[in-house]
Amino acid sequence: MRKIIKKHNRSFFRPAEVEKIDADKKEIQTTIGNLSYDYLVLATGTKTNYFGNKTIEKHSMPMKEVSQALDIRSLILQNFEKAAIAETEEERLAFLNFVIVGGGPTGVELAGAIAELKNNILPKDYKDLDPNMMKIHLLEGHSTVLPPMSEHASRKAELFLKDLGVIVHCNTQVKDYDGKTVQTNAELTLKSETLIWAAGVTGNPVHGLNANALQDRSNRYKVNAYNQVEGFDSVFALGDIALMRTEAFPEGHPQVAQPAIQQGQLLGKNLLHLINGNPMKAFVYKDKGSMATIGRNKAVVDLKHYKFAGFFAWFIWMFIHLMSLVGFRNRVIVLFNWTYNYINFDKAARLIIRPYNKS
Numbered sequence: 001m002r003k004i005i006k007k008h009n010r011s012f013f014r015p016a017e018v019e020k021i022d023a024d025k026k027e028i029q030t031t032i033g034n035l036s037y038d039y040l041v042l043a044t045g046t047k048t049n050y051f052g053n054k055t056i057e058k059h060s061m062p063m064k065e066v067s068q069a070l071d072i073r074s075l076i077l078q079n080f081e082k083a084a085i086a087e088t089e090e091e092r093l094a095f096l097n098f099v100i101v102g103g104g105p106t107g108v109e110l111a112g113a114i115a116e117l118k119n120n121i122l123p124k125d126y127k128d129l130d131p132n133m134m135k136i137h138l139l140e141g142h143s144t145v146l147p148p149m150s151e152h153a154s155r156k157a158e159l160f161l162k163d164l165g166v167i168v169h170c171n172t173q174v175k176d177y178d179g180k181t182v183q184t185n186a187e188l189t190l191k192s193e194t195l196i197w198a199a200g201v202t203g204n205p206v207h208g209l210n211a212n213a214l215q216d217r218s219n220r221y222k223v224n225a226y227n228q229v230e231g232f233d234s235v236f237a238l239g240d241i242a243l244m245r246t247e248a249f250p251e252g253h254p255q256v257a258q259p260a261i262q263q264g265q266l267l268g269k270n271l272l273h274l275i276n277g278n279p280m281k282a283f284v285y286k287d288k289g290s291m292a293t294i295g296r297n298k299a300v301v302d303l304k305h306y307k308f309a310g311f312f313a314w315f316i317w318m319f320i321h322l323m324s325l326v327g328f329r330n331r332v333i334v335l336f337n338w339t340y341n342y343i344n345f346d347k348a349a350r351l352i353i354r355p356y357n358k359s
């Protein structure tokens with residue numbers, strides 16, 4: 001954050017959690033004290049949605065924050081180690097059975113990445129384990145994976161996943177998971193030590209803004225075309241936490257990076273207009289398309305007039321994600337790592353930096 005804002009002399013960063021908003025006093029309460037505001041911009045994003053199931057929340061691995069991704073990496077590697085010394089076949093299978101819930105971009109990309117581990121790392125690094133024992137199950141409630149994308153992308157993604165050895169279960173919803181057994185609405189029951197929950201997100205609003213009046217089912221703040229929160233002229237919300245209904249997007253914009261970036265850029269200008277007494281400009285979303293990568297060499301891309309899949313799509317995915325990284329140094333390091341991994345069929349980052357304790 002500091003690296004990003006260092007160019008702006010009148011911007012300041014404070015790592016703190018906002019606990020409450022007092023819109024009457026124009027004040028926010030935070031973990032480092034209170035702060036008054038003239039204009040407040042809320043960009044608090046989303047959090048994992050367990051749809052109220054506390055048992056799943058307790059036993060599954062979420063995939064929302066970087067720390068959670070690191071935990072997943074540790075757990076996968078720990079499971080390989082435990083499988084290598086497991087005393088019974090049943091125990092070994094449970095450690096090598098990975099269940100991913102949610103066939104959206106997160107679940108699909110994760111399933112592809114874990115399949116690459118199975119295909120390229122397990123046979124080399126774990127010679128005492130039979131790679132065929134490792135199973136990756138991807139469970140999706142809809143009839144296809146990648147439901148928000150085109151039918152072409154969904155079909156191709158499922159094909160690519162199956163090629164990699166991922167077992168795809170569509171029309172399957174997880175009902176419960178006690179840390180050992182996955183129960184679904186279908187006949188399917190799976191024994192697994194690892195369930196990764198990528199089944200959805202819900203808004204992450206801050207207390208205080210008359211919650212019920214402001215959020216819909218998805219827990220997002222209803223905003224107008226200027227990102228102003230309904231009923232509050234001085235409070236704005238943008239990105240994943242904002243619900244801006246338009247004719248083209250009656251259920252709000254997709255909860256991906258582009259609406260957040262574009263709204264942020266326009267809101268910066270609009271706040272200046274507001275301060276200078278000029279009219280604000282309404283937000284219009286420029287949909288640049290969507291994409292998902294499925295392991296090495298494969299991705300699906302949906303553009304407005306063009307849909308494609310395979311190696312070229314994967315190359316475009318890599319380029320766009322590389323260019324989105326902050327700072328030249330980061331880009332060079334990531335490019336070097338990717339190239340090294342690509343040539344050597346190796347994933348360099350296989351450290352259990354912080355062992356994950358499954359309770």
Ligand SMILES: Cc1cc2nc3c(=O)[nH]c(=O)nc-3n(C[C@H](O)[C@H](O)[C@H](O)COP(=O)(O)OP(=O)(O)OC[C@H]3O[C@@H](n4cnc5c(N)ncnc54)[C@H](O)[C@@H]3O)c2cc1C
Nearest residue numbers: 016017018043044045046064106239240255256257258260
């Ligand atoms: C695993 C995963 C993969 C994704 N991949 C893609 C992708 O490939 N392409 C794409 O376009 N989108 C992707 N997305 C979606 C994308 O990350 C979001 O749409 C985007 O980050 C939304 O930006 P935002 O600024 O609204 O919220 P966020 O990026 O979620 O930022 C919100 C921030 O607010 C902080 N916060 C929350 N509450 C408080 C509080 N009370 N006080 C202080 N701080 C608070 C949070 O810690 C967080 O840092 C992915 C999401 C996930 C989870």
